[in-house]
Amino acid sequence: MALWFSGKNPGFASQSTTNQENFSDGNTEQHRVLHNYFDVKVRPFIDLIDSLRYHGIEKDLNLPAIAVIGDQSSGKSSVLEALSGVPLPRGSGIVTRCPLELKLRRAKIAGDWSAKISYDGNSEEISDPLEVEEYICKAQNDLAGDGVGICAELIRLEITSSEVSDLTLIDLPGIARVPVKGQPEDIGQQIKSLILKFISKNETINLVVVPCNVDIATTEALKMAQEVDPNGERTLAILTKPDLLDKGTEQNIVEIVQNKVIHLSKGYMIVKCRGQQQIIDKVTLAKATKDEIEFFKNHQHFRSLLREGKATVQCLAKKLTLELVDNIKKTVPSIAKQVKEQLNETTGELQRYEAGPPTDENEKLMYVVEELSDFTQKVIDLSQGNCGQRNLFPPLRSEFGKWEGILEEQLPCFVKEVEEVIQNYEDTFRGAELPGFINYSVFQTLVRNHVKKLEEPAKATMMSVRDIVYKEFINIAEECFERFPCLLFVAKDRIDNIKQRQETKVTERLENQFHMEYLVYTQDSIFWKTMKENRPGLLNHVKEAAQDLVMDATDLKTGNSDMLNKLSCYFQIGSQRLSDQVPMLIRFFILDEAARMLKKEMLSLLKECDINHLLREETETSLKRGELQNRMERLTMAQNQLNNFIK
Template identity: 25%
Template sequence: MSSDESNSSDDASTSGRDRDQGIGLSNPALSQSSRRMLDLINRLHATGVQVDIDLPQIAVIGSQSAGKSSLIESISGITLPRAAGTCTRSTEPWKCSVFLRILESGKMQSEKFGDVITDRSFVEERIKRAQWAILNPTVRNAKGVTHFLAGDDHGSSLELSFSKNYVSLQISGPDVADLSFCDLPGLIAGVGMGGDKNDIDLVKELVASYIKRPSCIILLTVACETDFQNQGAQEMAKTYDPQCKRTIGVLTKPDRIPTGEEPNWISLIRNEKEALDNGWYCVKQPSSAQINAGMTWAGARKSEDVFFASTPAWSELDSMYQKYLRTGNLVERLSIILSDLISKRLPEIQEEIERVIASTREALKNLPKPPSADPRNEIAELVYQFVRDVYKHVEGVPQKDGLLQTIRPAQEKFRRAVRSTAPDFQPYERRFRNTKTIGKAKFLEDEEGHEDFDVSDSESDSDSDSRFTPGVVYSVVPTGKEIYIDEVFRSANEARTRELPGNYPFVVQRNLIQSVVKEWRAPAQLLGQSVYRVLVERVMSLVHDTFGEFGQGQLEQRVKRVVLVQDHVSKCMDRTEERIDRLLNLEDLPFTLNTHYFCDYKEKFLIHYRSARERDRHSQLVQAIQAYSDSKNVVPPVSYGLNRGTPDQPTGVAKVLSGLAEIGVHGIKPEVLVKLMEPDGMEPALLIMADVRAYFQVAYKRFVDNVPLVIDYELMWGSERGVLQWLNTGLGINGPDGNRICQELAQESPTVAARRDDLTKKLARMQFAAQQLLQIGF
């Protein structure tokens, strides 16, 4: 178990003279500059910022039984089995507070362990009980720390041998030293019967977590009673301080060196082997028997002086090496090294503190807003904000991913799908289905563009350039949607009842129109579903953006249920589908008052179908008419016709038109000459085909406008129109239980609350630390 330790005064038996002089680093003989630096770092430690930034401290490491605890006692003046803490100088009476530092979810939590101690003699017992609590986490979580404070069986059973959690001491008083350091567990070479091999790695990881920090001074403790090479702490120190710039070596138990082996240890003091930048020191601490007999801190120092002054191996060292002997010299050196490190690190510490403050503020800013003191009004404001956002998107936003921009491709796909249901009338008999097909109508290409014609409605480039092309044999593949003239004619004859000869019932046109209209249902429904999906996705996105950060997300989920599960948008979709069905039912009954467009289209389609059939039946005449039309503006005139005559006499089509002019018939267009040919009896079918195809042009254009209008009015605007009422009713925030409901909805997620609390405390720590630096001019 690791522990941070602060120097303190000696125990209650220390003489008044000893206390006046100060114990260890509390000695007033230390330089004022060192004292100033140590005071500052202790104030920073007192703020708790060491959990956030790298503050200078001393870590005491060594193998088990290397004398670490005795060394700490000689510096601090109190008996510590394992200890931890931070201290500050004070003019108040001596006091000590004990805390448990528990690492949970990657964050170090602090829990006070018992009341403040004002008698030094109680410290050791309190620390033992705190260690017991640390090493029994299950019992601690179940029974709390009071169990360990009041129990009398501490240490009898332990769940853990070691822990990354630790005991922290905060000691203050007029004669307390200004030093922060850690007493780390001894490195283990092996475990005995019943031991846990994982403890070896755990201790190594724990020691490494401290000494790897650039601001950590490594106090390497080596016992002289054990062979140097068998003590693994030195090797570990080298791993994390390979240049040996922040390691100080301390030899302990020099009275236990086997006779004749003193030179091996003296060579370390002389820095002749295992050299360290800060050198090696040797201290002599009282034995267990002397401590039990009540030896004071001052007595221990006197005994240490006698040992080094009377033991030849040490007393005979040159004066330049005498400063590396005794606890007092070590303490003085530690003070200088630590204060120098603090002075060097202060600018970096200030930068780190400023950087952490900025990042902590940003992290707090990114958290959801804290719970409102008036959740009812806040929820009402969010509801109105959501309604405004829905209105804005339904009305349209000038953005590429706007709601209207997103549904536009579906609308265009719908228009094309309805346009593709145009009846594919062929003015040829079905027996010619593999050899003949009509070209697309030129006037439709000019009116609606090439993109509206699929392969089945197109012809070769040579056909698209003129209205009259000689009948040719095409290589065609029927699509199965063609309606041939003989089929139309047969249906017309089969439908006749009491009509006079040459007349046919309107039911023929109606049946053909109805067969087309029924194909409009699928694309219309698909458009409605497509817009519904886009709208729902956009509304859900707005719900998340508006309500997602409120409370624990219950408000967002409830709004989604009100908007969707409780069927506001769904009901709008139901009304939309009903209106679309009504439009389809209306289109099932052919009707139009758009007489001009209908008649215009009928005439154009009749000419289109009739011309195609005539140029197939009278290809030679049609070719002559086409040749005449292409060349009539050529100068000098050239005659074209069935028989070529002299240049001075018109022939062919020109001769016919000239003859008509001679008898007073002027202004005859050459293509009218085709009407002089005997009809083939299919004229009624051509009229029916022209009727249906013309009506389609009128009906499909209004339909592809009306369906999107219905969807826009009933679904999109309908969703916006009623959403406020639905939310107010569904959420219940305006009802008698409104306050209770709003309080429940405003409850913050424990995770977010804990995160905010951690960040707030962290920010307070860092800001207080920044103030401490400002007070001394950094």
């Protein structure tokens, strides 16, 4: 199909009727000059966007497009047939069941024709124009199923011909109101949602197809376009079927096309495509194009629209091409900016996912060694306090401080217990001995009872420290092996086994420690030194504790006070021993030894486990990395193309 120019166009004067007729035949020098103009000034813009769309950049940002919408039986398919030069699916009800991207490319050699259809990973060459309809129907059935359902997946049809204009359109399903047999009750809403997905984008020109023989103000297609484009800045309307008008209504149509009724910034066009009878009579598209020009030339009311360049499919093709190119020119700077921003964002996100494991077996071994070494080194650093912000020792010090506080809190209870035992002995069992001489076995019993009360708090301290330590071990494993669920599972299993073994070991050591405390022992020199250094202060401390227990410190007999002083002195020695020994036992077995055991067991995986199994990545991680890598390639390609184009 040849482009026919009329009206005002940059670089070209208005054409006379004679020139219009000659130009429509495609045989004039001016025809050749205008096509050359399009090749140089227009086609590069369309090729740029088509190339970006071909590489999938629409997954990342919106691209300029022309979306074709209309009510059912509005003549939408006829318009697209006239523009493309090939028959498209026709009929009543929903004919377009999937969005169809119709990419038209003008071949430089007369008579050349080729087509390719692609969808859902399938791609097929089409050698005969008459087969296009069949291929589209098959694609729709594959995507939306046999019947009358719809699907949002895009079908791409690329036609290269010497008889078409450089243009890309997206044909959308016709708007339905009432479901027919086999359609879901909400088919109308499904179609509207699909259409809105396309026409809501600010980069999209909305091409609304409306029959002349209906009230344009009531058409659903125009209403939808006005909802997303209330000022009509992105909307162009096409009036079809002018031959079906009732007599006397022609002037109303002229006023609509002249933008005097419902204003649209991009205006209106009017076309006359093949009717059903012409299709039955097998009137060719080329013949229909000539008949259309004759119709408008000879029409009493519409010939003025022809002179204004607002009538015929050829004028429509020219206007659509110029509108699309103008839209592309306006949006290229914004597209370039968005691509740059998203490329930077994708680069940063991809870095967080790192590269996947190598494919070479030797490299895999080295890779897993590095991964395990990194993990075990972090665990060792944690046990030694060399982990920077991940520092275990403040919370451990807090737990051990609580343990020390428990020991200090036991002094008043211990004093009270000793006083009660001494008083009971004085009142009940003391014989001829002088005051203050109590049997040593009583002394041992007092100490052992007191020590026994501390065993459970010590174990509770161990449990608290255990939870803190192994939680951090797990955190490190999750950070290091986040991408490898099998390796993470094995690491957690080893950590859990070590936790159980070390907990049992520490429990036994603590029980042994407290059993040793039952011996009531310290070096004589330590005992006398403590007595000498702390006698006055310790006795006062004991008296204060007695007062806290509402005891009368003045009633403490000298002998009894001496006994309290000795017992409290030993309490101090035993408490100091437990204050250090319990935390040391816990830290050594729960943290230090556990870290070394974990390092040894993790490195033993190299012999015990299949490396390929260990390095099996989490599906989501692998997919996300692949998605980011593909996005990176798309955006990089887009940036290069845009940079070259802008230059």
